[in-house]
Every structure is written in C-alpha cells, then in structure tokens.
Amino acid sequence: MNTYFTILLFLVPIFLLLSRTRRYSKRIPPGSLGIPLIGQSLGFLRALHNNTAEKWLEDRIRKYGPVSKLSILGKPTVFIHGQAANKFVFHNNSSILANQQPESFAKILGDRNLMEVSAPDHKRIREALVSFLKPESLKQYIGKADEEVRKHIEIYWKGKQTVTVLPVMKILTFDIICSLLFGFEQGKQRDQFLYSFQEMLNGFWAVPINLPFTQYNRGLRESVRAQKLVKELVHEKRVLLEKKGASPRQDLITFLVSMHDEDGKPVLTDKEIVQNVVLSLLGGYETSATVITFIIRQLANEPTVCAAVLQEQQEIAKSKASGESLTWEDLAKMKYTWRVVMETMRMFPPIFGGFRKALTDIEFDGYLIPKGWQIFWAAPMTHMDSSLFPEPSKFDPNRFEKQASVPPHSLIPFGGGPRMCPGNELARIETLVAIHYLVTRYEWKLCADNLFSRDPMLKPTQGLPIKVWPRELA
C-alpha cells in the first residue's frame, strides 16, 4: 500500500505538469520561432526590401492560419491580422499591452519619448503634444505651411526639367515641421538639424536591419548633438517667454515650455520636451514626404484622378487673390483631393506595421500570447483585403466618398486608439497645401521605373525622378 502511495505521490505532479504543458503549448499559436536571435527577421526584412512583405505574410497565413508565432528582431512574436486584430492591438487596455519598439529607438531617442513611456506619463505627455497639434490650434499655422511650400517650389521646382521627388519632399516637410516645432527657418541651424536627423533615422534601423555598426553609432552621436541643440532652444525660448518676448503658441517648444499645472509646476520636464520634440520631427517628416511622393506618383499614373484633383484645386485657386495664402476653409473644400490622399495611404501606407508587448498572459482568438512576447500588426493586411475594400489593387479615391463605407478598424495608416499618430492633422495640412501648389503650377510624368521598396520605410527605388514643366493655364 505504502509503495502504491509513494508512486502515486510522484506520478500525480508529473501528470499535472504534463497536462498543463500540453494545454499551454496547445494554445500557443502555431509556427516556429526559428534560429535563436535571428528567427525570421532576415526573411521578413528581405521581403520588405523586395516589396513582397504582404505575400510573405499571406504565405504564413496559408501555412499556419490567422494567428501564428515567429521571431522578429530577436523577440518571440505573435502575428495577428484583420479587423478584430486591429481592434485588439489598438484599443486594448494599456496595462495589458504596451508599445514596443526596437531597442535602438529608445537608445537614440531616449527613455522619455512618447513611444517608450506608458500610462499615466504617456497620457500627460501626449495631451501636451496634442494641445498643440489638434486641428483648432493648427489652423493658425496654415499660412506658415503655405509660405514654406511656395519657397520650396521656387528653389526646387522652378526652371527645372527633372525633379527627384522624395529627397526634395523630405526637405519640404522638414522645413515645415522645423518652422512649426522649432520656430526657425532655413539657414545654418536648419542644415545642422537636417543632417543630424537623417543620421538618426539611419541609426534607428541600423541594428534591426543589420547595417554596419558605424551607422548606429553615427545615429547615437547625432542624437546627442540634436538633443543638445534642442536643449539650447528650450533655454532660449524660456528666456524669451519670461521677458514676454514670445507668444506661447508661436512654436511647439515655446508652447511646451509655457505649460504649467494648477500648482504652477511645469507639465513636462526639459528632458521630456527635448525628446518629444525630436520624436515629433523624426516621426513626421519622412512619413509625410513619402505620402506626398506617392500622391505625385499616382497622379502621374492616373490621368482621370489627376484631372479631378486639378479641377478642385483650380476652383480654389480662382477664389484667391494673387499671393494670398490658403486658409483652413480652403482645405475643407479639398474633399476629392483628401480622398486621393486616403486612397494613397491605403495602398501605400508609409509605415508597414508595428509592435505591442504583452504585459501579461493574454488571449486572442483562442490562442495564448505569453507575457513578454511581441504582437505584430501590419496595415496592408486590412488595407488590401477585398472583403473590406473591394478590388483592393484598384486606385479608387471614390471608395471614400461616404465615410461610413470604411469598415471599422480597417484603415490604419496612422495606427489607432490612444497611441494613434498625433501628427495626422499636421500631415493633412502639409499634404493638401503641397498638392494644391504643385498640381496648379506644374505637370509631370515619371521618367524612371515605377518600383518601390521598404527599407523599412516605403520609398520609390530611385527616389521618383520626374520630368516637370509649368502648367499652361487655360
């Protein structure tokens, strides 16, 4: 009897352990984590580069089903997709899902940037940024954006026979954001910033995509330099504010410096101001430049769409006196052009996808996502789903004629929920103003191949060189 009892005493825990492990592993999504550290990163990054990432993901779905595990950027990851997945990722409780970025992002941008912090700091910093970036406050900066676009056309388009669109659009969006965020214009200071920011962006991806380590180090070095320059600006703006020589809303830095709570304490520390101003510039200039570049590409490929945009923009131009700036009301009239922007972002989202991190064991679609694992979302999976957007490969701005026809949680170029891009309104202003002046003043055609890739940001392979000539006014 005693022997039986002892055997039982040993067997019961083993049986319980085995059945728990079996249950646990059964619920973990299918797939493979691949070779340690490398996992599927190289295959996925290669697919992004070759512009076959959607197919790469569809192949996974065919093989493993809608929820699967893999390893990206050295971390165990669960890939999920579809409307319910987007809702799960973007609208989940922040105490269950946190934001997750490659480690190099935090190293380069610092640990107090919006993408690294979680509630309640995320809410406090985000609210401060959004009070400046919300439509009601951005209205007053349309004149500045208008001025920058005209200056840009004078320098980079006027008298030219060819223009390589992406690099010049990056300069334009950089200048617009600099004038709004930093309150300074073209000159030596801007050139230093432009160099530093480009190097920081390169540094971001150097580690995740295995570029030479020197590139990452350059990113880090330039980040220190850019943050030092912004810190000096913070100091200058504070002195000006105290001397009443500046209005709080003249630029983002002055605005953030001027914010105090009811006890008179600054809402953001200087470190938070510096890191989040840098983040906003980095998050904003390349993405917006990419969207404008792809609209220019689409307008060259789609003459009917181009004619409709031109007609809408010429109506607005006719209502303006010579040299008069566009206004908020003018932008509200650009309804068709905005649909073209939306359709461009549907088919060519500048940001392919992103990550969240499970802060606790969490379930999705019957599967377990273990604590600490990444969750990977990808915009094209719903953007190009024919059950959500019929004939998804057809460029059809009219699909956005009725806002209600866009299925919920399906169009996510700006992400969604509490972490949705706070710069979306600024991006709208930059894009519509740029398209207004370009389309009413110039005609163009593509003079190289139509190919594009993701490195990992979307870009035409040759930067989109175009042949340009002034538009003959009818």
Ligand code: HEM
């Ligand atoms: C067409 C242009 C843009 C696109 C497509 C875009 C896209 C995105 C996406 C996909 C995210 C991640 C959302 C998430 O994880 O849920 C994001 C976050 C962010 N974007 Fe943008 N963005 C654009 C322009 C801008 C601009 C102009 C600014 C600057 C003012 C900006 C600042 C930010 C910031 C600060 C975040 C982090 C938000 C947070 O974590 O709470 N973006 N953006």
